Amino acid sequence: MDLAVLGIQEPDPTPSLFSHDSVYDGREQLNCFITHTNENTHRIVLASLVHSSLLATEPLGKSSGHCPTLEEMVVRHGKEWQHRVFLQLEGRAAQEFHLQGVPTALPLPVQEQMVRSMKGLEGCEITTPGYAVEYAYLSPLQLNVFLEHRSIKGLFFAGQVAGSNGYEEAAALGLTAGINAALRARGKEMLVLDRTQAYIGVLVDDFTRKEQKEPYRMLTSRDEYRLALRHDNADRQLAEIGHKLGLISREQVGRIKEKHTRVTFQHEICTEESRELR
Ligand SMILES: Cc1cc2nc3c(=O)[nH]c(=O)nc-3n(C[C@H](O)[C@H](O)[C@H](O)COP(=O)(O)OP(=O)(O)OC[C@H]3O[C@@H](n4cnc5c(N)ncnc54)[C@H](O)[C@@H]3O)c2cc1C
Structure with a gap:
């Protein structure tokens, strides 16, 4: 090369x-x-x-x-x-x-x-060829919003076998299904994030209620709250929920809150200064 x-x-x-x-x-x-x-x-x-x-x-x-x-x-x-x-x-x-x-x-x-035939690759060797992937999956419409099978209680699905495609999709669905399997085993109320709270909420809602023509990919355009849901504020949206579930410590929640207090403070300064400039 x-x-x-x-x-x-x-x-x-x-x-x-x-x-x-x-x-x-x-x-x-x-x-x-x-x-x-x-x-x-x-x-x-x-x-x-x-x-x-x-x-x-x-x-x-x-x-x-x-x-x-x-x-x-x-x-x-x-x-x-x-x-x-x-x-x-x-x-x-x-x-x-x-x-x-x-x-x-x-x-x-x-x-x-x-x-x-591509520039710079005229002399290259292929060591691992590309290959086509074909796989079967469940219809996610068989799952409820907890990612539990609608007719087989206690059986949870996530990821590609459930009809999604992608690393983040598999991780988000796996986290949700895992949390709910643990909550179900403990007899506790299960977790549903709604569309206003998290991309996971949009993913699970679309996934389990709307018929998909092809494996589901999470796209920002699918989310009607995308101006409000961002990677820089997902921690603020979900910290308390994560703590209640035992997934993050009180110290982690404290650090997240402290960060967002600083963000709000800086935001107020910027707003004030832009008002003065007008
Ligand atoms: C070539 C390729 C490139 C890709 N590129 C991207 C990309 O750039 N970005 C992206 O977001 N996504 C990409 N994807 C899609 C993404 O990799 C998958 O959608 C995602 O990894 C699925 O995760 P999963 O955990 O559901 O399944 P998998 O990652 O397939 O995990 C399933 C696991 O179960 C194991 N298993 C199977 N049967 C059994 C059994 N009977 N007992 C025990 N274990 C078992 C398997 O060995 C495997 O480890 C790509 C996929 C491929 C094939």
């Missing part, structure tokens, strides 16, 4: 961490590199469509909208278009790069031609 001719995507100067309680350890972040598909790549894809294992199940261009394959994108957008591909090093000591942006169900010899 010729990294010198590729575009560079620099990391965030300060990475965002999953938990407000986590502290960035200052570890050096790595660059990603950028290349693009081109007309030649798309010609190779179009000439090989008949070999796509997706053809066996779905008409091309009609499967999951969230993770389309390159062949679906080429069918949709044609030859004269380019698609950005990120090259992510597999690890600090790794020699291999993951190509993000070229999911495919085409066979290995076609993948080799496709990848080598």
Whole structure:
């Protein structure tokens, strides 16, 4: 691979961490590199469509909208278009790069031609080919708002097997189902977050009440309260609930409250100063 001719995507100067309680350890972040598909790549894809294992199940261009394959994108957008591909090093000591942006169900010899048609990748070797994933899942309409099966009490579902797709979706549903399984076992009132409180509320509500045509992905556009629900205030919205459930300590709640007191104070100063400027 010729990294010198590729575009560079620099990391965030300060990475965002999953938990407000986590502290960035200052570890050096790595660059990603950028290349693009081109007309030649798309010609190779179009000439090989008949070999796509997706053809066996779905008409091309009609499967999951969230993770389309390159062949679906080429069918949709044609030859004269380019698609950005990120090259992510597999690890600090790794020699291999993951190509993000070229999911495919085409066979290995076609993948080799496709990848080598991209700038900077002319001499690369594929060590782990892409592959199509097919799986079965329950209809989430079989679950109630506690993520418990409607007709089998005490059986809870979450994640991909329940009809979602994605890391955060699986984590959010798993947390909710786990909390409720524990509450059910203790004979306590179960947890339902509503749509005004958390994205989890929107996810569970959509998931268990509305028919989905494809595996459910949480998108900000699904949330009618998205101006109010943000990652910077989720801790304030949910701290007391988390403490009541025994998931976070009183000290953690105290730190969250103290942080938001400071935010409110700064907000008041800004409001005051902008009033004076007018
Ligand atoms: C190639 C690929 C790329 C993806 N990229 C992204 C991405 O960039 N962003 C994103 O948000 N999502 C992505 N996803 C989707 C995401 O990975 C899944 O939706 C999510 O991991 C599902 O989590 P889960 O816990 O429900 O299931 P899984 O992560 O599949 O966990 C199920 C676990 O159950 C175990 N298991 C199965 N049967 C048994 C058994 N009988 N006994 C005990 N254990 C068992 C399995 O080994 C597995 O560890 C990607 C998926 C794939 C395949």
